Amino acid sequence: MAKQNPEKAGLYLDDFQVGQHFRSGSHSVDEEQIRTFAKQFDPQPFHLEAAAGKASFFGGLVAIGWHTAAITMRLLVESGLPIAGGLVGAGGEITWPSPVRPGAVLQVESEILEVRPSRSRPDRGIVTVRSETRDGAGEVVQVLVAKLVVSRRAHPDSLAEKAIKQTNAALKDGAKESYIQPN
Amino acid sequence: MAKQNPEKAGLYLDDFQVGQHFRSGSHSVDEEQIRTFAKQFDPQPFHLEAAAGKASFFGGLVAIGWHTAAITMRLLVESGLPIAGGLVGAGGEITWPSPVRPGAVLQVESEILEVRPSRSRPDRGIVTVRSETRDGAGEVVQVLVAKLVVSRRAHPDSLAEKAIKQTNAALKDGAKESYIQPN
Numbered sequence: 001m002a003k004q005n006p007e008k009a010g011l012y013l014d015d016f017q018v019g020q021h022f023r024s025g026s027h028s029v030d031e032e033q034i035r036t037f038a039k040q041f042d043p044q045p046f047h048l049e050a051a052a053g054k055a056s057f058f059g060g061l062v063a064i065g066w067h068t069a070a071i072t073m074r075l076l077v078e079s080g081l082p083i084a085g086g087l088v089g090a091g092g093e094i095t096w097p098s099p100v101r102p103g104a105v106l107q108v109e110s111e112i113l114e115v116r117p118s119r120s121r122p123d124r125g126i127v128t129v130r131s132e133t134r135d136g137a138g139e140v141v142q143v144l145v146a147k148l149v150v151s152r153r154a155h156p157d158s159l160a161e162k163a164i165k166q167t168n169a170a171l172k173d174g175a176k177e178s179y180i181q182p183n
Numbered sequence: 184m185a186k187q188n189p190e191k192a193g194l195y196l197d198d199f200q201v202g203q204h205f206r207s208g209s210h211s212v213d214e215e216q217i218r219t220f221a222k223q224f225d226p227q228p229f230h231l232e233a234a235a236g237k238a239s240f241f242g243g244l245v246a247i248g249w250h251t252a253a254i255t256m257r258l259l260v261e262s263g264l265p266i267a268g269g270l271v272g273a274g275g276e277i278t279w280p281s282p283v284r285p286g287a288v289l290q291v292e293s294e295i296l297e298v299r300p301s302r303s304r305p306d307r308g309i310v311t312v313r314s315e316t317r318d319g320a321g322e323v324v325q326v327l328v329a330k331l332v333v334s335r336r337a338h339p340d341s342l343a344e345k346a347i348k349q350t351n352a353a354l355k356d357g358a359k360e361s362y363i364q365p366n
Contacts, residue, residue, distance in 0.1 A: 041253035042260055044269045065272055066256055070224040070249040077225055086227045095274030
C-alpha cells in the first residue's frame with residue numbers, strides 16, 4: 001500500500017499545505033435535474049415551476065442549495081480533492097451568494113486553509129478547505145468552508161490504509177453485500 | 184391574502200420570537216435511499232457497499248451528510264417550519280455529530296435564535312434557526328444553524344405576498360410551465 005501511486009491513492013494529511021489550490025471538473029445543471037431533486041427534497045413551487053420561480057424572490061427556477069452542495073461533493077470526490085481513503089466531512093459553513101439556474105456549468109475551486117494533525121488520534125487530522133462553486137458565467141453560487149477528516153501517510157493505524165486494504169479484500173472476495181470482519 | 188388563515192399561509196417575520204420551538208414530522212431512511220443518493224452525488228464505497236462501509240471509518244453503511252441535509256430540508260418545508268411564501272435559506276453552519284445509518288427515523292427540532300428585520304429591505308428580514316436532526320434512537324445526526332430570508336406581514340412589497348399571489352395566479356391560468364410577467 002505504501003508504494004501505491006500517490007495520485008491514484010489520493011492525498012494524505014502530510015501531503016497538504018496551507019495555500020494549495022485544487023480545481024475540479026465541471027457539471028452541467030438542467031431544469032430536469034433541478035426539478036427531480038426538488039420533488040424529492042424541497043417541493044416548493046419556485047423549485048418546481050418556471051412560473052412560480054419567476055414570481056418568487058428568485059425571478060426564475062432555481063436549484064435548492066442542498067442540491068448545489070451535493071453536486072459540489074460529487075465534483076470534489078471525483079476530481080476536485082483526491083483524498084486517500086475517501087472524502088469525509090465533519091461539517092462546515094455554507095453560503096449561497098447567487099442562485100443556480102438551469103444551464104449553469106458548475107466547477108469547484110478549493111484552497112487549503114488549515115492542516116491540523118489530531119492530538120488524540122495519531123492516524124489522522126483535520127484539513128480545513130474553502131471551496132468556491134462557480135456557475136460558468138463567473139458567479140459564485142456557493143462558498144463552503146469544510147473540515148475534512150484526513151488520514152496520515154503510512155501510519156499503521158491509518159484509517160485510509162485500513163479502508164483501502166479492507167475494501168479491496170471485500171471486493172475481491174465478491175462479498176459485495178455482506179459484512180466482513182475487521183482485521 | 185391578509186385574511187388568509189395564518190397557519191395555512193405560514194409564519195411571517197413578525198410571528199417569530201427568540202426561543203420558539205418547532206418540531207417536524209419524521210422520515211425513515213433505508214439502505215436503498217442511502218445508495219440511490221450516494222450513486223448520484225458521492226459514489227465512495229462506504230456509501231454504496233455494506234462491506235466497504237464496515238471497513239471504513241464509519242463501521243457500516245452511512246448516508247452522505249448532504250443527504251441528511253436534504254431530508255432535513257424536506258421535513259422543515261413540509262412540517263417543521265411553516266414560513267409564509269416558502270423556506271429560503273441564505274446559508275448556515277452544519278455539523279454531523281453522528282452518522283445516519285439504515286433504519287434511522289429522522290425528525291427535526293428547531294429553535295429560533297434571532298429575528299432581525301432588514302434595514303435596507305423593509306419587506307423582509309433574517310431569522311436564525313438552530314435545527315437538530317435526530318435519528319429516532321436519540322442521537323443527534325446533524326446540527327444546522329441557518330439564516331432564513333423571511334417576509335414581513337402585510338407589507339405591500341412583501342415577497343411572500345407577491346409570491347403567493349403570483350403563484351396562485353399562474354397556477355390558476357394553467358400556465359404551469361410558462362413564465363408570467365411580474366405585476
